[in-house]
Amino acid sequence: MEVVDAQFSHQISLLLEPPSPLQVKEYFHELTTTKHLHGIQVKPTNHYGKGVYADIDFEEEELVLKDQMLVGMQHSSNKIDCLVCGCCFRFIGSIEIQIGRKLYLQGLGGGPHDDCFNEKVELLMHQRLELPHSKKFPLPEVINCPGGCKEVYYCSKYCAQADWDSCHSLLCTGDGSKSISNKALSKFIQHANETNDIFILAAKAISCTILKYRKLKAACDKENQKEKNHLSDVLGNHNFSLLLKAWKPLSMGYKRRWWDCIALPDDVDVSDEASFRMQIRQLAFESLELLKAAILDEECLPSSPVEDYFLYVDDLPEAEKKEVDEITQPFLDALGEDYSVCCQGTAFYPIQSCMNHSCCPNAKAFKREEIIIKQREDKDGQATILACKPIKKGEEITISYIDEDLDLEERQALLADYGFICKCARCVEEDA
Ligand SMILES: C[S@@+](CC[C@H](N)C(=O)[O-])C[C@H]1O[C@@H](n2cnc3c(N)ncnc32)[C@H](O)[C@@H]1O
16 A cells, blocks of 8 residues: 555645635635525635635524535444434434334443343334334334445435445445455444544545546546547546546645644643654554555545433323323333433534634524424535524624633633634633
């Protein structure tokens, strides 16, 4: 692999080059135009890189933007708690599957339950025991991965196919996988789960680029055949420009290398920062080597429906509640405090990632369930930004990265993890 790196060092450095301000401007202009995102503009700010600006006036509560996720992942630690679609991350199956599966997986770790309870848990998991009123909380049927990996499930055939086409075909460990080695892939996944599962998101981003590149290349090859254009050096350069094109949506989000900007953990002394950064850089390289062996060929806080269900049961009229509680309470007790864990993960949104922070923001990024409450349409894996006060044309649209209710010191401590000291009007005023 090192030989490959040396041979293509020029191309690699071009891929990793930060985009110029002109490229950024052109890219976001095209993106907002093609996605019909009227009313916003991405452009340079005076102080800190780019930002999102209002191109029209927005009223309070008005929808500013819906941003489609480019790549996203559910955190490994959250997979026991929630069974969600591997593409749009909505809960799937049924209330019974969600509760039964979680209790079953927890039980594998040696839970304290008796045999009778364990039997009930298995019945729940296989949907052979129905909980009262659970039909009022319908969830989409579980669709298997088309590659047969039994590790990722979907809410619809549409999501299964979309994920397969965009990245999962290269990262699937099932028989239908398009990776070069399932064994190598499993090794990569194990390494990520044991070290930092953000490498899974990176693998998705890389797979997404490779697959997009292949699609662009296949379309070009077809065109070239028509024109009988077989000059290999011309094609060589051309192929690289296709790879740059496939990489572009991700490169536009480039800020700094991961190991340079990751927050210093509390248990690492500032004097050890340089060696800590070297260590995680090394870890990222190890992970990349494992991924390369698996996929490189010669050529690139929402809520839980389970919580809604138990809240509903809790609100039932007293007489009925007693009867229902008899069935549901043992499951609730067994689930314990963690009964309402929501799907947790990390994703990259092309426009939201351009929004700067303010402790007195004029917009808010909403989670899925809050949007449903507000009767807004909830489309697959989209981030929704609403104005939380009137925004005038030309004003920068800002969101808060942290809990705005915290005091100045706490806010600044959290924002240090993002690598900046906030000097918004509120911070300046409170600091005076
Ligand atoms: C999600 S990005 C926002 C877009 C970013 N300005 C860009 O050029 O892509 C977050 C980064 O923007 C910068 N940033 C955001 N809000 C800021 C603020 N209020 N003050 C200083 N820097 C800020 C920080 O470097 C932060 O890590």
